Amino acid sequence: MPDRGITPAVRNRTRTATIEVVKISEGVEWAAHCCLLLDWMGEDGPVSTARLAAGYGLPPAYLNKQLQPLVKAGILTSTAGKKGGFRLARPLGEITLMDVLAAIEGPAEAFQCAEIRQNGVWADLPASAFRAPCAIDAAMRGAELEWRRALAAQTLAAIQSNAELQAPGLRTQVQEWYARPRQ
């Protein structure tokens, strides 16, 4: 490409930044639901992965993998051994959606600046030019902050009461389903 002055430097660009993205995985949804179930079922002892998975038709092995970060984050407690399982570490009113999301997705932000401004044109600029965070990055972070604030304002208790409002008798229905043996 011998345009007037375009170096095909392109290929040796340094991948300055880390992984670019954060997605909201199914795990977040599973985790939130499991917390609600645990609140309903947790009164008589811990609930095993198998029971939780059956309640939503989820793959047990993978669900177990998703629950473990919740334990690490202090949202659940686990007990090993026969009759073991998971419990809520604190009441639903003290668990926010942000807690769940942060536990599973990690603290990374959705927008990760790759600092592409340090390549090409800007490569010649002195390092001082990059002390200040990029304007795009700042705007993205600001927006994401709003999102996190909103998630942090939502406790699972509020969500549960919403759900029970919409479908009265849900709680007993769930408890009966679990009590009823199935082959």
Place this chain on the structure above:
Amino acid sequence: MPDRGITPAVRNRTRTATIEVVKISEGVEWAAHCCLLLDWMGEDGPVSTARLAAGYGLPPAYLNKQLQPLVKAGILTSTAGKKGGFRLARPLGEITLMDVLAAIEGPAEAFQCAEIRQNGVWADLPASAFRAPCAIDAAMRGAELEWRRALAAQTLAAIQSNAELQAPGLRTQVQEWYARPRQ
């Protein structure tokens, strides 16, 4: 797993929902930067993919792929043929970060409810129970709305003026870099 009453139904769960996630890809960052460049360089005709890519050390072929949705979204205009390239379709003040993100990522939301509540325990519930949107879904959507609102409030013009504040003389520096021929 013959627990007291756990069917390993698990495997035939219906993958009710679509793809789960939306990530913020590099394309968004590239696109935003390119719009800024186009504003600085676009006065004397359209700018080709090659020039834009060189400016940030990006892979030209892929950058071109990313620019095309911007054209479709009406953020850029393109002209084919020799001396062709891309232009801003409207001033930076009328392009928000949300516009760019929506053009590249599509309109999908980051959190997509997989309706796992319709499996397992809930499978027996009447369809009427699912008319109302799930409480978790609603909370997630609300938070995401905040995020979109914040992004929609940020025009590229504001970002550009921020950048110029932080690094005065950026504009002329860029224009000189592009004027200077490189082998």
Place this chain on the structure above:
DNA sequence: CCTTATTTGGATATGTAATATCTAGATATG
């Protein structure tokens, strides 16, 4: 003490989407 049911951690497999390149066709310049 032995068996069973569980969590934990690691290894590994699978599938899908982002990233990247390539080619052929259309369009414009001169």
Place this chain on the structure above:
DNA sequence: CATATCTAGATATTACATATCCAAATAAGG
């Protein structure tokens, strides 16, 4: 006509979410 560009599609590559499996530790019950 030769060149430079955009467009569209096919394809390759890579990263990551999803999913399964296994070995080890832990506890309960006979």
